[in-house]
Amino acid sequence: MTAAQLTASRAGALSGRVRAPGDKSISHRALILGALASGETSIEGLLEGDDVLRTAHAMRAFGAEVVPLGQGRWRVLGHGGFAEPADVVDCGNAGTGVRLIMGAAAGFDMAATFTGDESLRGRPMRRVLKPLGEMGATWAARTGDRLPLTIRGGNLRRVSYRLPEPSAQVKSAVLLAALNAQGGAEVVEPEPTRDHTERMLRAFGATVEVVDDIAARRISIAGGQRLKGTHVQVPGDPSSAAFPLVAALVTPGSEVTVEGVLLNPLRTGLFETLREMGADLTVDTAREAGGERVGDVTARHSALHGVIVPPDRAPSMIDEYPILAVAAAFADGPTVMRGLAELRVKESDRIALMAAGLAACGVGVEEEPEGLTVVGAARGNHGVRGGGRVATRGDHRIAMSHLVLGLASDAPVTVDEPGMIATSFPGFVELMRGLGGEIAEVSPQGPGERR
Numbered sequence: 370m371t372a373a374q375l376t377a378s379r380a381g382a383l384s385g386r387v388r389a390p391g392d393k394s395i396s397h398r399a400l401i402l403g404a405l406a407s408g409e410t411s412i413e414g415l416l417e418g419d420d421v422l423r424t425a426h427a428m429r430a431f432g433a434e435v436v437p438l439g440q441g442r443w444r445v446l447g448h449g450g451f452a453e454p455a456d457v458v459d460c461g462n463a464g465t466g467v468r469l470i471m472g473a474a475a476g477f478d479m480a481a482t483f484t485g486d487e488s489l490r491g492r493p494m495r496r497v498l499k500p501l502g503e504m505g506a507t508w509a510a511r512t513g514d515r516l517p518l519t520i521r522g523g524n525l526r527r528v529s530y531r532l533p534e535p536s537a538q539v540k541s542a543v544l545l546a547a548l549n550a551q552g553g554a555e556v557v558e559p560e561p562t563r564d565h566t567e568r569m570l571r572a573f574g575a576t577v578e579v580v581d582d583i584a585a586r587r588i589s590i591a592g593g594q595r596l597k598g599t600h601v602q603v604p605g606d607p608s609s610a611a612f613p614l615v616a617a618l619v620t621p622g623s624e625v626t627v628e629g630v631l632l633n634p635l636r637t638g639l640f641e642t643l644r645e646m647g648a649d650l651t652v653d654t655a656r657e658a659g660g661e662r663v664g665d666v667t668a669r670h671s672a673l674h675g676v677i678v679p680p681d682r683a684p685s686m687i688d689e690y691p692i693l694a695v696a697a698a699f700a701d702g703p704t705v706m707r708g709l710a711e712l713r714v715k716e717s718d719r720i721a722l723m724a725a726g727l728a729a730c731g732v733g734v735e736e737e738p739e740g741l742t743v744v745g746a747a748r749g750n751h752g753v754r755g756g757g758r759v760a761t762r763g764d765h766r767i768a769m770s771h772l773v774l775g776l777a778s779d780a781p782v783t784v785d786e787p788g789m790i791a792t793s794f795p796g797f798v799e800l801m802r803g804l805g806g807e808i809a810e811v812s813p814q815g816p817g818e819r820r
């Protein structure tokens with residue numbers, strides 16, 4: 370049977386209060402650190418999406434007991450280290466999962482073979498293999514630096530590694546390997562990236578030192594540190610909250626609140642940018658939960674205008690450019706996004722797919738090697754035409770972004786492969802319908818066969 374497609378059409382105003390699913394980055398880390406630690410880790414609010422479930426499965430393969438208790442509550446019983454897996458570890462679509470686990474596994478004297486789905490097998494792994502190699506791990510792949518590949522670790526030595534690209538995944542892989550390296554490691558970040566690994570390592574009892582000097586952030590960790598199981602409260606994912614919030618901003622008459630959203634400043638670049646565009650976006654009841662700042666974020670329909678997004682903001686909103694491009698389509702004037710080389714090596718080439726999808730929906734776009742300019746439709750008071758059939762290449766964020774576009778454009782927008790949405794946002798369609806969004810399943814043959 371061919372997978373159904375999804376079509377989003379204009380209905381009325383969106384309204385309501387919802388909870389975002391658990392943060393994907395923090396969910397992966399909670400499982401991995403829980404498995405590396407000694408004793409029991411209890412997790413609340415875990416994202417039960419395909420990516421994270423793969424990591425749960427992988428942690429079992431490395432010897433931990435990982436038990437779902439229902440409704441986002443999980444128990445992980447770690448044995449203070451990884452054991453050699455009996456089989457190939459398949460991380461599905463998850464770049465974060467595989468790169469962090471490769472780092473953690475490299476600390477142990479064993480071989481582990483990793484693979485993933487077609488998208489993940491096409492993504493570069495040299496970025497983690499290079500620093501792990503400098504620490505003494507060896508690896509072999511069938512093709513270049515792509516999965517499937519086997520890493521042999523153990524007996525690691527200290528590295529001081531300057532990140533060539535701003536990547537929290539690479540930083541985290543080195544820090545996790547360093548736990549079992551003689552002399553630990555230092556990671557130098559020219560641009561700070563999400564710091565969930567550093568925060569969570571501390572919560573598991575490790576010492577991590579962070580020093581900001583003028584040109585870089587230096588993160589140091591000593592080797593030979595033992596982690597101790599703890600409790601992890603996973604906040605709502607701002608990268609997922611972005612979809613209902615932007616949908617409210619661009620749909621006339623709307624007001625939507627997403628509760629319990631992670632507000633770590635290294636993740637909130639999108640909210641800052643939307644405010645600069647004129648968005649009515651407010652935060653209530655900001656509070657500390659599980660070592661992170663969270664709050665309830667409300668978006669009301671707003672007249673947006675185009676902006677130039679500072680390229681150095683990219684690490685704090687790297688996964689949000691697709692949905693920002695949708696907000697920009699409804700704004701007055703152009704929105705210029707630059708410094709986005711990393712977007713070409715995500716679950717898909719997100720610059721190319723957003724440019725193609727928006728163009729298919731009548732939005733003016735200009736693609737650059739490392740950037741995207743979107744010309745908003747609000748000038749001249751005409752709306753976004755919509756009507757496109759969008760190829761998502763199995764990328765969850767490309768699918769959700771275009772569905773949001775369809776909720777506010779003149780003609781319905783259809784996306785293929787919607788099943789991939791479950792990698793990060795299970796229940797997305799139901800949640801959007803609950804807010805008043807019109808999203809229907811259609812068979813690939815055409816809208817005549819709408820279910």
Ligand code: S3P
Nearest residue numbers: 394465535536537538539687688
């Ligand atoms: C993530 C880091 C980012 C981000 C990804 C999650 C993480 O990737 O795009 O969705 O949890 O560390 P990069 O490290 O490639 O920038």
